[in-house]
Amino acid sequence: PKPLIPVKGKTIIERIISNFYKFGFKDYKFIVNYKSLILKAYLKELKTSINIEYFAEKKPLGTIGGLYLLKSKIKENIILSNCDIIVNCDLNDLIQTHIDSKNILTIVAATKEFVMPYGNCVLNEDGNLKYIDEKPKSNYLINTGLYIINKKIFKYLKRDSVLNMDKLITNLLNSKLKVGIFPVHESQWIDIGEWSEYKKTVEKF
Numbered sequence: 001p002k003p004l005i006p007v008k009g010k011t012i013i014e015r016i017i018s019n020f021y022k023f024g025f026k027d028y029k030f031i032v033n034y035k036s037l038i039l040k041a042y043l044k045e046l047k048t049s050i051n052i053e054y055f056a057e058k059k060p061l062g063t064i065g066g067l068y069l070l071k072s073k074i075k076e077n078i079i080l081s082n083c084d085i086i087v088n089c090d091l092n093d094l095i096q097t098h099i100d101s102k103n104i105l106t107i108v109a110a111t112k113e114f115v116m117p118y119g120n121c122v123l124n125e126d127g128n129l130k131y132i133d134e135k136p137k138s139n140y141l142i143n144t145g146l147y148i149i150n151k152k153i154f155k156y157l158k159r160d161s162v163l164n165m166d167k168l169i170t171n172l173l174n175s176k177l178k179v180g181i182f183p184v185h186e187s188q189w190i191d192i193g194e195w196s197e198y199k200k201t202v203e204k205f
Contacts, residue, residue, distance in 0.1 A: 001035040062163045065158075079148050111139065111141060111186050112139070
């Protein structure tokens, strides 16, 4: 299972837990499906001082559908993390920003600069060359896969219903609900979701 992919001698899930633990988090809830018995066995052997509660999907429910399983467990807000990313940011600052902004959902987004390796031909109104923009840069805010979610969001989740995060966000915006952004620098975000990114992560560590 993806959470057990090793990065320099430590699994990605251990690194995620360590990141939260240094801010005082001790209660963790894992929504599991694929090869969950292996994950449970591994974490049991770690013998850590944290509390882990497992919630098993009967079928894959997308990137957010499984959160419905935690409906009775959330008092006000919950931090949700994908299992293949690490975001090094001040979680206290993130939580306070979410609360102060009164968001139903706060997305941690990383700044990302892309450089086109070619000269971009910019045309004038007549369709002739105006100038060449050599190796132009574009800046984006990328969804890292780390969120804070208010319990009001369960109104938009259904039992055993497949739902992905992008669709949920669209539904929230269509309902005129407040979705906020907490920006971080791209150096604070590590993604091992693709093998190419995994190799870069190993190099970073």
